[in-house]
Amino acid sequence: MDNVIEVKGISKQYTINHERLPYHSLRDDLIGLLKKPIRWLHGHQEVQEPFWALKGITFEVKKGEVLGIIGANGAGKSTLLKILSRITYPTTGEIVMQGRVGSLLEVGTGFHPELTGRENIYLNGVILGMTKKEIDAKFDEIVTFAGIERFLDTPVKHYSSGMYVRLAFSVAAHLEPDILIVDEVLAVGDAEFQKKSLGKMEEITKKGGRTILFVSHNMDAVQAICKKSILLEHGSIKMMGDTKDVIHTYLYDKTRREPIKTFEGAGDKKQACLNRITILNDEKNPSTDLSIAKPFYIEVEYTLKSAFSAFVVLKLFSTSLPNQYLFVSWSNDNGYANPSEPGTYRARIKVDPILNTGMYSYLVGIATHTEDYIDYTVQNDIISIQNVEGFPFPVVMHGRQDSFFLYSGHWNITPVTPDL
Amino acid sequence: METIIKPVKPLRIDLQELWRYRELFYYLAWRDVKVRYKQTAIGVVWAVIQPFLMMVVLSIFFGRVLAVQTNGIPYPIFAFTGLLFWNYFSNALTGASNSLVANQAIIQKIYFPRVLLPIASTMVYLLDFVIASFVLAGLMVYYHYAPSLTGLILIAPCLLITCLTFSGLGLWLAALNVKYRDVRYALPFFIQVLLFVTPVIYPITLLNKHRWIWLFNPMSGVVDTMRAGLLSVGTINWQLLGVSFGISIAVFLFGLFYFNKTEHYFADIV
Numbered sequence: 001m002d003n004v005i006e007v008k009g010i011s012k013q014y015t016i017n018h019e020r021l022p023y024h025s026l027r028d029d030l031i032g033l034l035k036k037p038i039r040w041l042h043g044h045q046e047v048q049e050p051f052w053a054l055k056g057i058t059f060e061v062k063k064g065e066v067l068g069i070i071g072a073n074g075a076g077k078s079t080l081l082k083i084l085s086r087i088t089y090p091t092t093g094e095i096v097m098q099g100r101v102g103s104l105l106e107v108g109t110g111f112h113p114e115l116t117g118r119e120n121i122y123l124n125g126v127i128l129g130m131t132k133k134e135i136d137a138k139f140d141e142i143v144t145f146a147g148i149e150r151f152l153d154t155p156v157k158h159y160s161s162g163m164y165v166r167l168a169f170s171v172a173a174h175l176e177p178d179i180l181i182v183d184e185v186l187a188v189g190d191a192e193f194q195k196k197s198l199g200k201m202e203e204i205t206k207k208g209g210r211t212i213l214f215v216s217h218n219m220d221a222v223q224a225i226c227k228k229s230i231l232l233e234h235g236s237i238k239m240m241g242d243t244k245d246v247i248h249t250y251l252y253d254k255t256r257r258e259p260i261k262t263f264e265g266a267g268d269k270k271q272a273c274l275n276r277i278t279i280l281n282d283e284k285n286p287s288t289d290l291s292i293a294k295p296f297y298i299e300v301e302y303t304l305k306s307a308f309s310a311f312v313v314l315k316l317f318s319t320s321l322p323n324q325y326l327f328v329s330w331s332n333d334n335g336y337a338n339p340s341e342p343g344t345y346r347a348r349i350k351v352d353p354i355l356n357t358g359m360y361s362y363l364v365g366i367a368t369h370t371e372d373y374i375d376y377t378v379q380n381d382i383i384s385i386q387n388v389e390g391f392p393f394p395v396v397m398h399g400r401q402d403s404f405f406l407y408s409g410h411w412n413i414t415p416v417t418p419d420l
Numbered sequence: 421m422e423t424i425i426k427p428v429k430p431l432r433i434d435l436q437e438l439w440r441y442r443e444l445f446y447y448l449a450w451r452d453v454k455v456r457y458k459q460t461a462i463g464v465v466w467a468v469i470q471p472f473l474m475m476v477v478l479s480i481f482f483g484r485v486l487a488v489q490t491n492g493i494p495y496p497i498f499a500f501t502g503l504l505f506w507n508y509f510s511n512a513l514t515g516a517s518n519s520l521v522a523n524q525a526i527i528q529k530i531y532f533p534r535v536l537l538p539i540a541s542t543m544v545y546l547l548d549f550v551i552a553s554f555v556l557a558g559l560m561v562y563y564h565y566a567p568s569l570t571g572l573i574l575i576a577p578c579l580l581i582t583c584l585t586f587s588g589l590g591l592w593l594a595a596l597n598v599k600y601r602d603v604r605y606a607l608p609f610f611i612q613v614l615l616f617v618t619p620v621i622y623p624i625t626l627l628n629k630h631r632w633i634w635l636f637n638p639m640s641g642v643v644d645t646m647r648a649g650l651l652s653v654g655t656i657n658w659q660l661l662g663v664s665f666g667i668s669i670a671v672f673l674f675g676l677f678y679f680n681k682t683e684h685y686f687a688d689i690v
Contacts, residue, residue, distance in 0.1 A: 014688070085530070086423070087527075087528065087530070087531055088684075088685075088687045088688050090427050092427055094424065094426055095423075095424070097424075098421070100421055106529045109525065109526055109530055110525070112455060115454060123450075126444050127444065129530075131443060
């Protein structure tokens with residue numbers, strides 16, 4: 001009976017228009033109108049494809065509950081949060097929420113670079129839904145948590161990115177609605193600040209009374225603050241229950257972790273595109289369950305549509321530290337010459353057995369010297385490194401569980417003889 | 421407090437909700453004022469210089485070279501009276517029309533009654549209007565013109581007509597701008613054309629035959645009334661003022677209706 005959130009059969013449909021940008025130009029619409037009869041004569045239909053971002057989502061949240069929402073990219077997490085935050089509307093279904101709702105889909109929403117720290121605290125606070133009175137009361141706390149006392153009257157455009165993020169998070173962390181909707185905001189700042197932020201989140205949840213919906217790619221964070229979680233897959237709830245079980249189901253889901261990912265040659269306007277990315281094990285067989293003791297390969301098939309020099313970039317990161325790359329590798333590293341003629345190519349990188357057991361994600365992109373990514377993709381939590389055949393070298397496990405790399409150091413110990 | 425989220429937003433204005441969000445309205449307006457005066461080197465002076473220089477240029481070409489008949493009013497003060505209201509109208513309209521696209525980062529991340537944005541973004545121009553009014557007062561002292569009591573009383577209704585008109589048009593164009601980005605480019609042209617069908621740089625008596633044009637433009641009622649009232653020259657055209665008021669209400673309601681009808685998909689396409 002004490003449900004504060006009741007979500008009943010929420011669905012959301014988007015219309016994907018393959019020919020156009022999301023927003024229209026009046027000119028294009030007028031031209032389209034003129035073309036319509038001609039198209040109709042040619043029997044040509046406009047390519048409009050309905051896409052269900054969410055399908056029949058139903059769940060309830062009790063007062064004081066902290067619910068995690070996890071799932072792969074495109075599973076519908078963001079859409080669900082946007083509907084719960086009333087930024088966009090559902091196509092069908094209904095949601096009833098009791099109490100003041102606050103949503104944090106981003107830190108620093110509405111921050112203006114020209115305004116000072118002090119001014120931005122008020123502006124951002126009010127945008128997030130606090131009253132001036134509440135901000136007045138918490139002002140000192142916000143400033144202290146952010147650690148920006150000395151720069152309170154400096155325009156934030158002069159802040160370092162670290163200070164900026166700290167201030168933005170600090171304002172957000174002092175928001176106290178009855179229902180709080182949080183998306184990935186912990187994935188900001190340096191590792192130390194992330195720890196502090198996570199601590200703050202845990203503190204908020206432990207104080208109790210507050211109902212929180214928490215979306216993150218950071219499985220450690222979800223594990224730490226949510227008792228119950230929902231797993232979304234292709235717009236539907238795949239599983240709901242104890243966070244530990246849900247995370248386990250998500251991480252070890254074989255159908256999600258397909259070793260071969262193919263992409264439709266997205267966008268004709270792009271000069272280059274990714275066609276397929278394959279993860280291969282030591283024996284060159286496609287697999288995402290890899291051994292700690294053996295190397296693996298990532299194979300990228302891509303197409304250059306015109307003559308220019310482009311490179312493949314691989315960035316590898318861990319599930320427990322989603323905004324910090326473990327390493328970045330370019331296909332022109334070591335001065336290796338990359339093809340620059342139009343055509344389809346296959347680039348393969350060998351990753352030596354350096355990663356510890358755990359779940360890893362990759363970003364693969366095509367880049368040039370001047371443009372960051374012409375095309376790219378992120379696949380979260382796809383590579384699982386397991387310890388099945390034993391370690392590649394005899395190790396002492398103590399303290400190694402938390403490390404990303406499995407590195408055998410080259411030690412040399414010599415006795416020190418005291419000088420005479 | 422209970423929040424119910426349903427597929428189709430009921431077509432209504434929730435005044436209670438708007439009242440709850442009054443502080444946000446204040447801070448959005450406050451932000452624009454602050455930023456405006458921080459980014460410009462001479463800040464407040466812009467509010468004065470812009471209409472003043474325009475008055476000088478117009479005085480040279482329309483007052484001297486073309487010698488436009490102005491009922492014996494010196495051209496500079498004739499033009500400035502019109503410009504005072506015209507600038508408020510055109511700047512506020514531009515601000516409101518671009519407000520949703522300019523604030524898309526906020527729209528995509530947080531809920532609030534969207535109607536606050538276009539209206540809040542016009543507040544900075546009200547401040548400009550007040551500042552520029554002092555220049556008009558100075559010109560009136562210089563040219564020995566005093567307002568009539570009726571003229572002073574009519575300032576409020578004239579401001580109301582101005583606000584209703586730019587708010588209505590602004591809400592409509594802001595919503596349209598989200599869907600059609602060409603609006604941003606068409607707007608300056610549209611405003612320029614409007615300037616010529618508003619008796620700002622010439623008197624309303626100049627084109628007797630084509631008077632009907634002004635009937636559809638609420639700003640002509642404002643400019644004509646204020647010129648007669650503030651400078652105490654000629655008589656106030658009550659009929660024109662009445663029509664202007666009626667049309668401004670219609671424009672406002674249309675803008676609000678269109679905005680209300682379309683606002684639920686702003687975040688999806690902005």
